[in-house]
Amino acid sequence: MTRRLILWLTGATTAFWLIAAGLGISVMQDEFGEFFDGSLQETAERLMPLVLDDLQRREGPSSPQHLLRQGEDMGDEYLVYQVRDRQGRVLIRSHDAPVEPFEAPLKRGSWKNGDYQFYTASAGDGTIFVQVADAMANRNEAITEGGLALFLPVLVLIPVSIGLIWLIVRRALAPVDDLRGAIEEKDGGNLAPVPSRMLPRELQPIARSVNHLLTRLQAAFDAEREFTANSAHELRTPIAGALAQTQMLIAELDGPRKRRAQQVEASLTHLGHTAEKLLQLARAEAGIGAGSTNVDLARVLELVLADFQRGDLAPSRLRFERQEGARLEGSYSEDAFAIVLRNLIENALLHGRAEEPVDIRLETGGVVRIVNGAAPLTPGELATIRKRFGRGNTGSPGSGLGLSIAERLLQQMNVAFDILSPATGRKDGFEVVMRFGELAAQ
Structure with a gap:
């Protein structure tokens, strides 16, 4: 404009x-x-x-x-x-x-x-x-000569007028640009009202309408987060109790009844996993990704890997490589990064080929890569799995929330997140890349 x-x-x-x-x-x-x-x-x-x-x-x-004229030629x-x-x-x-x-x-x-x-x-x-x-x-x-005397100043005044018009227009439209920038910053994690007191009278109705819409969105998001968090919290205890009772029942039964009890156990386990994902989703929507203190995320990465290696989800498949001099420090949330790692590594173990390892690499420049073996995905399949509750063509258990939770938290941490299939340097495989940018300390 x-x-x-x-x-x-x-x-x-x-x-x-x-x-x-x-x-x-x-x-x-x-x-x-x-x-x-x-x-x-x-x-x-x-x-x-x-x-x-x-x-x-x-x-x-x-x-x-x-x-004849006298003297010199005139x-x-x-x-x-x-x-x-x-x-x-x-x-x-x-x-x-x-x-x-x-x-x-x-x-x-x-x-x-x-x-x-x-x-x-x-x-x-x-x-x-x-x-x-x-x-x-x-x-x-x-x-x-008279015409040139009129036109030559115009040639000088045209660039001068362009500069003056540019300054005047920019100054006159500065409030519009400020309003545009304020609205552009709004997302699910930033629904603060748009400042309208310093805006011209013509723009104040727009700011008021936007603020009214933001207030309604904030109320809707708060209700959604509260419902998700409360539901997840309320479900965890009864699910854990029912799972314990079912496991005790399995120990007492045999034959067809035992197999039915084992099916109930699998369903309760899946339900508990889904409740845990919903709780993580509620925390992600609450904006826990922002950090205020300088932390060492490489230590968090090592702790999460150690936790997986003590678990029962194919710990032997995990391979960790840290380049010499690679560091991962900055103003980030350790809790949010741990949730991201758990979801991404869990997805790699569940949906990757069981006979191939899962490689986790920490590279210089603040880059973290997680690579697992898998058939290459089409662009449509990549778009599907990035959606909330989106699942690809897989028979592995899951809720379809892991990638969306990780991507949401990384957005709050201002970390670039890429999904590649096939993986870098391969004809197949699945790779996620987190780029943390410049390190806080070199």
């Missing part, structure tokens, strides 16, 4: 200036014509008595007289004249006047051809005529 305003205002201003200059040249041409014509007439009228007096004093037969004459008799013969001519008679008729008044503008003055008896000529080239030169 700023660019369009600058272009339109500059174009309109330039067009008005050019039109004004053109009208000025037109008026100048008319005024110059009147001035030059008046000068011609005045010169001819002043010359007439002098010429008549000179002719009366001359003795002998009349012959054309060529007036350049071309601006006005030239001829004195002619009734028969058209030239009696006297100025220095630069042609030898041949002018084409102008011997008639009092103005006349012009392609080269000269003439004015003819005549004696009272009509026997002597004074014809003064002004070259059209001189008039055209005056108009050209």
Whole structure:
């Protein structure tokens, strides 16, 4: 919008200036014509008595007289004249006047051809005529120089006007840009009201409407988070109790009844896992990813890996590599990073090929990679698994929340998150990459 305003205002201003200059040249041409014509007439009228007096004093037969200027060459004459008799013969001519008679008729008044503008003055008896000529080239030169004097300032003023218009437009539209930036910052983790007190009167209704919408969104998000968190908390205890009772029942039964009890145990385990994911999701939506103190996330990574290695989810498949000098420090949330790692490593173990290892690499530059073996996914499948409750073509257990929880927390931590399939340097595999940017300490 700023660019369009600058272009339109500059174009309109330039067009008005050019039109004004053109009208000025037109008026100048008319005024110059009147001035030059008046000068011609005045010169001819002043010359007439002098010429008549000179002719009366001359003795002998009349012959054309060529007036010479004394001294150094003074350049071309601006006005030239001829004195002619009734028969058209030239009696006297100025220095630069042609030898041949002018084409102008011997008639009092103005006349012009392609080269000269003439004015003819005549004696009272009509026997002597004074014809003064002004070259059209001189008039055209005056108009050209006058036009350049009008147009050249326009060429200087155009860039100056562009700069001034840009400053004025930017200053006038600064509140619009501030409002745009304030609205652009809003997301699920930042629903603070847009400041409207300093906005112009025309923009305040927009800010009020946006703030009203943000308030309603905040209330909806709060209700959703509270419901999810409360549901997860309330479900954990009864699920754990039911799971313990079922395990005791399995120990007491045998045959078909034992297999049914084991199915109940698997369902309760899945339900407990889903409740745990919902609790993590509620914490992610609550914005726990922001950190205020400098922490060492490499230590958190090692602790999470040690916890997995003590568990029963194929700990032997985990391989950890840390490049020499690789560090992972900054103002992050240790709790959020641990949740991210648990979800990503768990997904790699559950959905990766059971016969292939899961590689976790910490590289210099704050890059963490988690790679597992898997068939390459299509772009559509990659988009599906990034959605909440989205699951790919897999028979492994899961709720479809792990990736969405990890991505949400990493967004709050301002960490770039990429999913690659096939993995880097491979024809198959699945890879997630977390880029923490510049390290707080080198």
